Structures are given as C-alpha cells and as structure tokens.
Amino acid sequence: MLTIKNLHAAVDGKEILKGINLTIRPGEIHAIMGPNGSGKSTLSSVLAGREDYEITEGEVIFNGKDLLELETEDRAREGLFLAFQYPIEIPGVSNVNFLKTAINEIRAYHGQDAISPKEFLEKVKEKQKLVELDNKLANRSVNEGFSGGEKKRNEIFQMAMLEPKLAILDETDSGLDIDALRVVAQGVNTLKNKDNAFIVITHYQRLLDYIVPDFVHILYNGRIVQSGGKELALELEKKGYEEIKKQYDAISA
Amino acid sequence: MSDNTILDEHINSEYKWGFTTDVETDTFPKGLNEDVVRALSAKKQEPEWLLEFRLKAFRHWLTMNEPNHWAHIPYPKIDFQDISYYSAPKKKPTLKSLDEVDPELIKTFEKLGISLEEQKRLTGVESNIAVDAVFDSVSVKTTFRETLAEKGIIFCSFSEAVLEHPELVKKFMGTVVPYTDNYYAALNSAVFSDGSFCYIPKGVRCPMELSTYFRINSSGTGQFERTLIVADDDAYVSYLEGCTAPKRDENQLHAAIVEIIAHKNAEVKYSTVQNWYPGDKDGKGGIFNFVTKRGICLGDRAKISWTQVETGSAITWKYPSVILKGDNSIGEFYSVAVTNNRQEADTGTKMIHIGKNTRSTIISKGISAGLSNNSYRGLVQVRKGAANARNFSQCDSLLMGDQCGAHTFPYIEIKDKTAIVEHEATTSKIGEDQLFYCRQRGLDTEKAVGLIVNGYCREVLNKLPMEFAVEAQKLLAISLEGSVG
Numbered sequence: 001m002l003t004i005k006n007l008h009a010a011v012d013g014k015e016i017l018k019g020i021n022l023t024i025r026p027g028e029i030h031a032i033m034g035p036n037g038s039g040k041s042t043l044s045s046v047l048a049g050r051e052d053y054e055i056t057e058g059e060v061i062f063n064g065k066d067l068l069e070l071e072t073e074d075r076a077r078e079g080l081f082l083a084f085q086y087p088i089e090i091p092g093v094s095n096v097n098f099l100k101t102a103i104n105e106i107r108a109y110h111g112q113d114a115i116s117p118k119e120f121l122e123k124v125k126e127k128q129k130l131v132e133l134d135n136k137l138a139n140r141s142v143n144e145g146f147s148g149g150e151k152k153r154n155e156i157f158q159m160a161m162l163e164p165k166l167a168i169l170d171e172t173d174s175g176l177d178i179d180a181l182r183v184v185a186q187g188v189n190t191l192k193n194k195d196n197a198f199i200v201i202t203h204y205q206r207l208l209d210y211i212v213p214d215f216v217h218i219l220y221n222g223r224i225v226q227s228g229g230k231e232l233a234l235e236l237e238k239k240g241y242e243e244i245k246k247q248y249d250a251i252s253a
Numbered sequence: 254m255s256d257n258t259i260l261d262e263h264i265n266s267e268y269k270w271g272f273t274t275d276v277e278t279d280t281f282p283k284g285l286n287e288d289v290v291r292a293l294s295a296k297k298q299e300p301e302w303l304l305e306f307r308l309k310a311f312r313h314w315l316t317m318n319e320p321n322h323w324a325h326i327p328y329p330k331i332d333f334q335d336i337s338y339y340s341a342p343k344k345k346p347t348l349k350s351l352d353e354v355d356p357e358l359i360k361t362f363e364k365l366g367i368s369l370e371e372q373k374r375l376t377g378v379e380s381n382i383a384v385d386a387v388f389d390s391v392s393v394k395t396t397f398r399e400t401l402a403e404k405g406i407i408f409c410s411f412s413e414a415v416l417e418h419p420e421l422v423k424k425f426m427g428t429v430v431p432y433t434d435n436y437y438a439a440l441n442s443a444v445f446s447d448g449s450f451c452y453i454p455k456g457v458r459c460p461m462e463l464s465t466y467f468r469i470n471s472s473g474t475g476q477f478e479r480t481l482i483v484a485d486d487d488a489y490v491s492y493l494e495g496c497t498a499p500k501r502d503e504n505q506l507h508a509a510i511v512e513i514i515a516h517k518n519a520e521v522k523y524s525t526v527q528n529w530y531p532g533d534k535d536g537k538g539g540i541f542n543f544v545t546k547r548g549i550c551l552g553d554r555a556k557i558s559w560t561q562v563e564t565g566s567a568i569t570w571k572y573p574s575v576i577l578k579g580d581n582s583i584g585e586f587y588s589v590a591v592t593n594n595r596q597e598a599d600t601g602t603k604m605i606h607i608g609k610n611t612r613s614t615i616i617s618k619g620i621s622a623g624l625s626n627n628s629y630r631g632l633v634q635v636r637k638g639a640a641n642a643r644n645f646s647q648c649d650s651l652l653m654g655d656q657c658g659a660h661t662f663p664y665i666e667i668k669d670k671t672a673i674v675e676h677e678a679t680t681s682k683i684g685e686d687q688l689f690y691c692r693q694r695g696l697d698t699e700k701a702v703g704l705i706v707n708g709y710c711r712e713v714l715n716k717l718p719m720e721f722a723v724e725a726q727k728l729l730a731i732s733l734e735g736s737v738g
C-alpha cells in the first residue's frame with residue numbers, strides 16, 4: 001500500500017528526515033515511536049504533502065502512484081488521512097458542512113455523485129456514535145473552542161467519516177483521558193479491515209494496549225533505527241531512549 | 254495540477270455577468286447642463302415640483318467640488334461631460350404586461366437568475382420575491398404588484414411613484430439624504446433616472462421579500478438610481494438589492510441614493526449583494542460605485558438594518574448609515590467587503606444616536622487579496638441627550654497574500670456621558686495551516702479558501718435572506734478565485 005524508499009526531507013536547508021525506509025501492506029497497523037524532535041510529525045507532514053518541506057531524495061509509492069507527485073488534496077482523495085497532532089480551527093464552518101464538502105470532493109475525484117443528504121446524515125449518526133462525539137460538537141465550527149481532547153476525538157470522527165485507506169494518527173492519544181483513549185482505539189479497531197492500514201505515532205505504550213500494532217518502529221534523528229513487533233514498545237517503555245540515543249549518536253558522530 | 258495551471262485558470266476565470274444585451278436604446282447624447290436635466294424630466298413627464306428639485310440640486314452641484322479626501326486612491330478623474338445621463342430600452346418604459354417587454358430583456362434577466370414572470374421561482378430555490386428590474390435608466394418590470402397592492406403595499410418604479418403617488422414621494426424624498434449632502438448625492442438628485450419606491454402601510458408586514466435588480470448595460474452611461482422606502486408605524490419589510498454590469502474597458506459611474514424611513518415600531522431590513530463589474534486584473538475598467546445610503550428611525554422603537562456583501566466595482570465608497578432619532582430605536586450594519594486584484598473599497602457606516610436608549614451594532618468583515626485596498630471607515634456619534642446610547646463595533650480584516658492593504662478608520666464622537674461604545678478590531682492572515690488542513694481532507698485550494706472565507710463572514714451572511722445567502726457565498730468564492738497561489 002505504501003512504500004517509502006530512502007526519503008530525505010529538509011526545512012530551510014536543515015535535513016530532518018535522513019533516509020526513511022518503510023513498507024506498509026493492507027491490513028497492517030504500524031506504530032512509530034521516538035523521542036521529541038526526531039521527525040515523526042515531519043514524516044507525516046511530508047506524506048500528507050505539506051509544502052514547508054523540501055524532499056531532497058527518495059520516493060514514496062502509494063497504491064501504485066508516485067505520492068510525492070500528487071497535490072495534497074489528491075493524496076487525501078486517494079485515501080490518505082492525517083489525524084493532526086494539533087488540529088486546526090476553522091471558525092464559522094460547521095463540522096458537518098466541512099465533512100460533507102470533503103466527502104463530496106473525494107467522491108467527485110472518483111467520478112461519483114454527491115452523497116445524498118439522507119445517506120450523509122445516517123453516516124454522521126453512525127460515526128458519531130462510534131466515537132461518542134457529542135451532537136453539539138458535530139454541529140459546531142470545526143475545532144473552534146474545542147478542548148484538546150475534543151479536537152482529537154473530532155479527528156477520529158473525521159477519519160471515520162472519510163474512511164481512508166491509510167490513516168496516520170499523529171499523537172492522537174496525547175492529552176486524552178482514559179475514556180477518550182478507549183474511544184480512539186475503538187474507532188481504529190472498528191474501522192480496521194484487510195484493505196486499509198494505520199500508522200500510529202505515539203509516545204506511550206498505553207495506546208498500544210488498545211490498538212495492537214503489527215510492527216513498531218523507532219524513529220530517531222530522522223531515521224528508523226529499530227523495528228520490531230509489539231514487544232519493542234514494551235521494551236522501550238521500560239528502558240527509555242537512552243540506550244538507543246547513545247548507540248546512534250555514536251554512529252552519526 | 255501544477256501551480257502554473259492553477260494560476261492560469263484563475264486569471265482566466267471570468268466575471269460571469271459581463272455580457273451585453275443587444276436592445277435598441279433611446280440614449281441621450283453625452284453631456285450635462287440644465288437643458289439635459291430639463292430634457293430628462295420632460296422625458297419622464299415629471300411634475301413641475303420635481304423638475305424644480307432637480308434644478309436646485311443641479312445648481313448646488315455646480316458649486317461643489319469633487320471630493321478628494323480619499324486622495325490616496327489614484328483613479329482617473331471623471332469627466333461628467335463624457336457621460337450620457339439617460340439610456341432606456343426603446344420599448345415603452347411603462348408596461349402593462351410581460352408581453353410588452355422586449356424578449357431580449359427578459360432573457361437578460363433570466364441569464365442573471367431573475368425571473369420577471371411571477372409564477373417562476375429564482376434559481377430553483379423555493380422563494381417568494383417581488384422584483385423590480387431596472388435596466389440602465391428605467392425600471393423594466395415590477396412583479397407581484399397586485400398581490401402586494403391587496404395589502405396596501407406600494408412597490409413600483411420610482412418614476413411611476415412620482416406620477417401615481419406624488420404626495421408620498423414629495424413628502425419623503427430628500428428628507429434623509431438632502432441634495433446638499435455630498436457631491437454625488439447632489440449629482441444624483443439632479444439626474445436620477447429611476448429606481449424603486451416602496452411604501453408599507455401601518456401595521457402591515459410585507460409578506461414577501463422585495464427586491465430591486467439593477468443592470469447597467471449601455472456603455473458611456475452612468476447609473477443614477479434612487480430608492481425610497483417608507484415603513485409606516487408597525488410595518489415590516491425586507492428589501493434586497495442586486496446588481497451587475499457588462500465588462501467594459503471604460504469606467505462607469507454608479508451614483509445612487511437610497512433613503513429609508515422607519516416610523517414608530519417599524520422595521521426595515523435592507524440587504525445588498527453588490528456585484529458590479531470590478532475591472533480586469535490590471536485594474537482596467539470597472540464601476541465607480543459612489544453611493545449614499547441612509548435610513549432614519551423616525552419613530553420610537555424603529556429598527557433599520559443594513560446588510561451588505563460587496564464584491565464588485567473598481568472603487569466603492571459607501572457608508573450605509575442610520576439616524577437613530579426615535580427613542581429605543583435600533584440601527585445595524587453588517588458588512589462583508591471583498592477586494593481583489595486592484596479593487597479599492599472604502600466602506601463602513603455612520604450611526605447617529607439622537608434618541609434615548611438607542612442601540613447600534615456594527616459588524617464589518619473586510620477581505621483583501623491581490624493588490625487591492627480595503628478600508629473600514631465608520632462613525633459612531635452620540636449626540637447630547639441621547640441618554641444610554643449603546644454601540645458595539647467589530648471590524649475584522651482578513652488578508653490574503655502580502656501585497657494588499659486593510660485599514661480601519663473608526664471615528665467616535667460622544668457628547669453624552671451615559672453612552673457606552675465598544676470597538677473591537679482584528680486583522681488576520683488566511684492561515685497556511687487552515688488551508689493545509691482543508692486540503693488534507695480533500696478540498697482543493699479554491700474550495701478551501703471559499704470555505705474559510707465563508708466561515709469568516711458567517712455572522713454577516715447569516716443576516717441575509719436564504720436565497721441571497723446562497724448566492725453571496727458563491728460570489729465570495731468566485732471573487733477570490735486565484736487569490737491564493
């Protein structure tokens with residue numbers, strides 16, 4: 001589904017991603033962990049098409065297409081979804097109107113008719129229930145005045161509505177209370193099927209108790225320095241990053 | 254799609270109302286003097302008092318100087334002798350039925366989404382709107398007149414009102430905007446051609462939206478219409494105004510007057526979607542929109558609210574105002590002004606508090622893109638004796654790109670200590686983050702800008718009647734096409 005080969009990216013001439021390799025197949029859940037500033041959000045931004053970053057080397061193939069050649073919106077329409085670490089507020093635009101526009105743009109891209117109001121409403125109801133999103137929040141302006149946790153929940157609601165092929169969750173668990181965490185996990189687990197995939201960026205093993213990853217990768221200083229199964233996360237939780245840092249700082253020094 | 258094609262597409266996106274209509278017209282030769290004023294009045298078979306009014310205005314105008322207090326806006330000096338002051342479709346201006354209207358005209362208005370047939374509905378939306386369609390200097394057709402007449406409501410062209418209801422016109426015309434008011438008001442008072450007249454009798458709630466649609470068609474002409482709305486005690490009316498013009502390389506002058514009189518307990522809502530041709534991307538052509546709009550809350554508890562969405566015109570100077578004379582009267586101004594390319598807008602309001610416990614609200618949203626300049630200029634005046642007057646003003650500016658300008662000029666004059674006046678202003682840039690967020694959800698840049706801008710203007714758009722709000726939203730998006738590369 002997604003193949004990243006030797007991806008390098010820089011901002012203002014400073015290299016942040018220094019050769020990322022990663023393959024994701026349908027049906028898989030990948031967790032990415034790593035210390036602050038290691039490049040996790042940068043990777044997700046680059047994949048989503050944020051223009052602040054210059055791709056200096058490498059390629060990314062998404063469902064047979066050269067992802068880096070696609071406009072941001074076309075990547076989304078091809079089924080790439082990013083749950084933002086810091087969701088953006090859009091005052092005056094209601095959440096449901098925003099989603100309806102998004103759904104119809106995606107449908108139009110695939111040559112499909114606009115969603116019928118009835119179908120849309122049913123979908124809203126269903127997904128709202130899934131992520132236990134308050135009716136009021138669904139109708140309020142996108143993220144405006146939402147609490148940190150509500151914003152995260154709203155990202156999962158949007159993901160559920162848009163049913164992407166590949167969803168990247170950038171620290172969706174940070175700032176969530178236990179209930180919200182369960183809801184996010186429930187959202188992912190319900191949506192998960194053999195045809196889609198998830199990249200879950202997190203700092204905490206806790207989330208991975210709920211969303212069980214097939215692979216865990218450790219990103220450090222712009223590179224994936226270690227990959228393994230879900231036990232890697234447990235190990236990390238115990239040991240912290242010290243050992244890894246030492247090991248790789250020695251190499252790059 | 255590469256950035257270049259995006260750019261190309263928008264540069265080539267056209268003003269969609271820029272067509273011209275081929276109708277035979279009866280047009281005065283260019284030039285302005287007393288004889289022209291007399292000829293105009295004669296053409297319209299006006300009573301002597303009106304000719305006198307025009308002549309007084311004209312003589313006064315001659316003594317005035319063209320305003321130059323917006324000197325920072327460079328624009329070609331208007332040659333008032335190079336304008337024709339009357340242009341009308343050749344067929345008879347007063348028409349008994351639709352059959353007598355030139356089919357080309359009917360087509361023109363249909364192209365604009367306006368039906369002159371009463372059975373038809375605007376653009377498929379279930380609506381109930383009576384329309385007065387003004388083409389160049391004359392009113393072509395007013396719909397639903399009989400339905401309205403049953404309630405005693407008068408809704409007709411200004412010219413007809415002069416002939417059929419002279420006592421009302423004489424009583425109210427020029428009482429809110431005297432011909433001495435300003436340069437363009439004086440000019441309009443001398444040469445106004447047509448416009449709409451509306452009278453809602455005591456205690457009547459007008460059952461449908463009333464609307465005037467202005468269309469400039471002929472070249473080399475100016476449009477000088479006059480609208481007069483009188484709401485008697487306890488009356489209510491919601492009034493809409495729309496306008497478009499063909500694309501031309503020349504600048505055309507539009508100098509209108511709108512007067513509103515609200516008696517005791519009356520309420521008048523006046524909504525405008527101003528979409529005159531703005532000129533091309535280099536600033537060639539476009540309408541100079543210099544209009545005077547003012548209402549007076551004459552009686553206690555009267556209410557006047559102006560809602561405007563300004564997207565068109567090369568230059569707009571416009572300050573829809575309310576004189577709050579009656580105690581407990583209310584004035585409101587909700588405005589969205591969008592400027593792109595080389596457009597200039599200087600718009601705002603004046604709220605003049607005279608009566609006790611008068612309240613006014615000003616919400617202004619300016620959006621500038623391209624090389625344009627967008628200014629809010631507003632006056633809140635509380636006169637002595639206007640006890641407990643209150644005003645709240647909120648002026649927000651949104652910038653798209655870094656070559657445009659946004660300015661706010663709030664003037665506050667308070668002569669009564671009990672007044673409470675609040676002013677808030679913000680300036681923001683359309684966020685890269687917001688755009689990226691929208692695009693990540695599958696919206697292209699244009700859609701995203703449209704959505705963000707519409708959200709930004711929500712408070713104002715919510716004040717518009719439904720059918721208009723839908724149009725206005727589309728218009729906002731179109732006006733800003735290509736503004737974010």
Ligand SMILES: Nc1ncnc2c1ncn2[C@@H]1O[C@H](COP(=O)(O)OP(=O)(O)OP(=O)(O)O)[C@@H](O)[C@H]1O
Pocket residue numbers: 011012016034035036037038039040041042043052085
């Ligand atoms: N637009 C930018 N301009 C300048 N520096 C940037 C930019 N984006 C990222 N960086 C830098 O790149 C590095 C990686 O940042 P990134 O946000 O990807 O880290 P992260 O792994 O997501 O960290 P965290 O766990 O704190 O979210 C940091 O040093 C950050 O300061």
Ligand SMILES: [Mg+2]
Pocket residue numbers: 040041042085170171
């Ligand atoms: Mg991050």
